[in-house]
Amino acid sequence: MSLNIKFSQYLLKTLPIINYTFNKKELSLNIPFNKIIPIFFFLKYHTNCQYKVISDICAVDYLNKVDRFEVIYNLLSIRFNTRIRIKVIINELQSIESITSIYAGASWWEREVWDMFGIFFFNHPDLRRILTDYGFEGYPLRKDFPLSGYLEVYYNELKKRVVYEPINLSQKYRLFEFNSPYKNIK
Numbered sequence: 442m443s444l445n446i447k448f449s450q451y452l453l454k455t456l457p458i459i460n461y462t463f464n465k466k467e468l469s470l471n472i473p474f475n476k477i478i479p480i481f482f483f484l485k486y487h488t489n490c491q492y493k494v495i496s497d498i499c500a501v502d503y504l505n506k507v508d509r510f511e512v513i514y515n516l517l518s519i520r521f522n523t524r525i526r527i528k529v530i531i532n533e534l535q536s537i538e539s540i541t542s543i544y545a546g547a548s549w550w551e552r553e554v555w556d557m558f559g560i561f562f563f564n565h566p567d568l569r570r571i572l573t574d575y576g577f578e579g580y581p582l583r584k585d586f587p588l589s590g591y592l593e594v595y596y597n598e599l600k601k602r603v604v605y606e607p608i609n610l611s612q613k614y615r616l617f618e619f620n621s622p623y624k625n626i627k
Contacts (some may be wrong), residue, residue, distance in 0.1 A: 451489070452528045456480055469526040474537055477529065481543050484516060484525070485626075492516035492525055493542075497613070498550035499557045504584035510560055513538075539565035557582040 449461045457480070459471040472480050484492045484576055496515040505511050516526040531538060533612045537563040551562045554572040559580035562568055570577065574594065579586055597604040 444530070445583070449490075450556060456483060464526075467524055467526060469528060469531065471614050473530045474531050474535060477540060478543070481496045481514075481540050484527075485543055490518060491520045492518045494519060494544050495544040496524070498554055498559055500554045500582075502558060502582065502584045510558065512537060512554065512560060520623070533559075536561035536563050539564055539568075541565060559583065 445465075449463075449470075450570065453461065456470075457473060457476050459473060461471070462469045469482045484490045493524045494517040496517050498515075499513050501511045501513065503511065504521060510531050510533065512529045512531065514529075516525050516527065517523075517528065518525070531537060539547070539551055541551065542564070544600055547573065548565070548567065551565055552568060554560050555562060555568055556572050557580060563578075569575075573581065576594075579591070591608050592605045593608045594603060596602070
């Protein structure tokens with residue numbers, strides 16, 4: 442039995458984990474959304490884990506599922522030179538507790554997930570927009586985000602004022618030339 446399988450069996454006995462998978466020798470844990478704080482505290486401070494570095498937090502939107510969002514945390518243990526992926530599955534009305542009390546570096550990642558997907562992290566010290574304008578309505582990385590109908594704001598140099606215009610996301614036709622520059626070399 443490999444070390445990863447033994448470690449995952451140990452975590453299954455110790456933590457309230459829904460299930461686990463291996464992807465290219467990397468352990469992925471699916472955990473319930475209401476047990477985030479104790480699980481992350483255990484993974485950071487337990488002597489057999491020591492996942493002290495949070496690499497990133499991201500999200501995936503599965504529009505056709507009832508629990509459509511998957512929030513993914515990637516952790517690194519420098520001591521044991523291992524990585525672990527934690528997945529939390531929620532619907533669009535649920536919120537997740539912030540892990541900034543355990544990992545201070547999670548603050549910016551949680552703000553980005555909030556700004557792009559609209560997933561609310563309660564107990565976050567400074568949850569506000571980070572990539573879009575403060576007056577922006579909607580969440581751009583949701584699969585149901587409309588591609589038209591919103592206004593863009595910019596300063597028009599000719600009119601010497603701020604202009605509000607509908608967003609136009611059309612792509613112009615491009616002519617691709619597939620000529621090789623090496624054809625005519627002798």
